[in-house]
Amino acid sequence: MHYHSRVARSVRFHPHNAIAGCYGCHAFLENRKTVEHRDLMYKIFGKEKMAEVERLYVKMRPRPPTEAEKQEMLNKWK
Secondary structure, three states, rough: EEEEOOOOOOOOOOOOOOOOOOOOHHHHOOOOOOOOOHHHHHHHHHHHHHHHHHHOOOOOOOOOOOHHHHHHHHHOOO
């Protein structure tokens, strides 16, 4: 389970941004990403390591396609 979404490329593969869990635990924490998930991550990794993840976390927005990419998509889907 990722603490910060996998979309956040800056911490996507950071070892302290994710934990392994069974399906039930994953479903439980995904619905409670605010408090319970944060508390569990801090309990497992500690305040210092989670502070590092927070410092590195940058929410990435998908960049808009370039004109060449747009044309390529148009040609592909004609």
